[in-house]
Amino acid sequence: MSYPADHDARRGPSRRRFLLGGAAAGWGAAIALGADAIASPAKPADTTGSGPAEPTQDTAGLRGSAVVPFYGAHQAGVSVSPQAHSTYLALDLHEGVDAEALGRLMRLLTSDAERLTQGRGALADMEPELAQNPSRLTITFGFGPGLLERAGAASPAWLAPLPAFGIDALRAEWSDGDLLIEVASDDPVTIAHATRSLLKSARSFATQRWQQHGFRHAYGSRPQGSTMRNLFGQVDGTVNLVPGTEDFADLVWIADGPLAGGTSLVIRRIAMDMETWDDLAREGREESVGRTLETGAPLTGVAEHDEPDFEAVGPLGFPVIAAEAHIRRARSADTSQRFYRRGYNYDETPGPGETSRSGLIFTTYQADPVAQFVPVQQRLDELDLLNQWTTPIGSAVFAIPPGCREGGYIGETLF
């Protein structure tokens, strides 16, 4: 088959590039995640025009010009097929920033986000050339409890730190925050530029509290729709809600109130102890999760998306999927206890004597984290073999407000 690189090298950098606004034919099927997406390609999403986004691309198939629409009922960065890179910024508001100032801040940031995601420089952009390759850039905003308090807005009961879990070793430097900005793109240069542009716009209003840098496989490395692997080598996210399905719409989007069309984000930084994980043979690794490493199939099945048989017993009468295996403990009989995961790996420079400082930026989206996520996490907190090698070191909950129309701004339903 033909291949973008072959063309580009001959045409050179200065040839004109044409955007095909309607060239999204194959993209509808490419947005969905995991098994369900392959078994039954996602519908063209909900009818609001802001479900799974359909990026445009140019005639040469270059990824740089792929654009995710900004305006819509939902913020586009929630349901778009996860980009290769994602940077999460949490900001703390300066003293004295009130509802009026918040309105100005969010108008400014919305303008920046709309322009940057569509491949144009922000209004005050000094390097607009670095905005020319959005590569499916999305910029998503989330509000912490402190921000809604400043705004004088009613805050949902779930917008608060999660209950303490026994496995937690949370650090303030990776937790909480007033304003979350997620900057996600397939291109790391685009993320560096957009992140700086947004911080420049926000700096009269807020100070950075933390940044987390996540990555998945590069776009095009692996079949689109395949489940990501974390740095333990496990497939991570096999059982997941699928954007564009009814389940996703029911369980992820908030149905009414000022946050209608929005959702909530739980973001937890989970350190993975690669050193002690190394002491565990492959059999032990597979037992701890309940899936094979090679394909991600449950230990009772042969393919990744086979339904696990939790009743199956081995020759000695023990369950094939152990009582304390992660996939057994993570499964709830209550189908309302589901959420959408969209995690990223992190890998920071190891310190002296270390060979890695790695982990997972674990994120879930759901209409109500207390009802949907917390019970599952409590069950895992009580018992989960994986807990031996994983430690949550950061945690935060944000309300993700709905999207907006042209002329509006993110958060306008709240201030």
Add this chain to the structure above:
Amino acid sequence: MSYPADHDARRGPSRRRFLLGGAAAGWGAAIALGADAIASPAKPADTTGSGPAEPTQDTAGLRGSAVVPFYGAHQAGVSVSPQAHSTYLALDLHEGVDAEALGRLMRLLTSDAERLTQGRGALADMEPELAQNPSRLTITFGFGPGLLERAGAASPAWLAPLPAFGIDALRAEWSDGDLLIEVASDDPVTIAHATRSLLKSARSFATQRWQQHGFRHAYGSRPQGSTMRNLFGQVDGTVNLVPGTEDFADLVWIADGPLAGGTSLVIRRIAMDMETWDDLAREGREESVGRTLETGAPLTGVAEHDEPDFEAVGPLGFPVIAAEAHIRRARSADTSQRFYRRGYNYDETPGPGETSRSGLIFTTYQADPVAQFVPVQQRLDELDLLNQWTTPIGSAVFAIPPGCREGGYIGETLF
């Protein structure tokens, strides 16, 4: 045109993937860098079989399985078209590591590098699944003066820290080192896994001194062969040697002695002060370099690769390209004072009140850095408008030994 994603989403992750060993048809032209590559596509490189590498790819056009051959007269990571991500590790040898131990270390690391770059786990790999998407992974080794001393090997006169430059503000934490390992791939997951695997193999022999993480545009974001942009927004690397040309072979590869087929690497970490750069209007930015920001064309031309006219004067009689402009100062009348640049951007989490902590991992490859690179750097040190916004904060020089054949190991000509 068809597009990989469209296929993959429908086929799903479990379909079989076939490697096309000889499917490199279009790749020969795609490896070359910069203008010359487009004007005159690179020859199939030198005749050693180890010039610009020709990755294989699978039938679906997935990038993950693209493999750069490991064995050859040169280490493959020097001339391969720069991957999207590159991590540089510098290690310091433990006390007591002698020539014999160095031989063992390099046999081990060579085995790891060969296996990982070809998409197989290292021998002691616990997560071989993370090695399955090499995405043009190359692993390149360099030796500092301390290593050659331990080996009792003759050290070239140029293998020493560069002379001090007035603009330098070097920090030990980003400078020097005994052993350099560069891990470069289009996929960040691959880099995380390979880096950890190599550090595990090396840790009985050496301790990490520094790590630098660099990135360029994602593969496929922009036309292959186009010049990268740095985080100032400038095209960076327009005038460069082109792998596969005679100039490159003459100026980059060492011709004789135990390092024949090798080269040298100068790696400098250059902080870019985005804050003060922001105070400079576009005209000032263009004057400081001597090129336009939009296209990278010299101020006397219209296209990036137009030859600058250093004699041209404006209406008031002043030169169009200022006397202190970067491109004028960087140009030498002595054509032997050229080298191959293969730089990467870096962007670390900014501190409180900062909006970026960004810069360039500036690298040059040349047969003799003292003869080829130092005179140019001295001229820039004396006068270069860009010096106002850039500060070298790390510097190191390494000998890059030649490649090896199957059964051999990197460094075998030295120990």
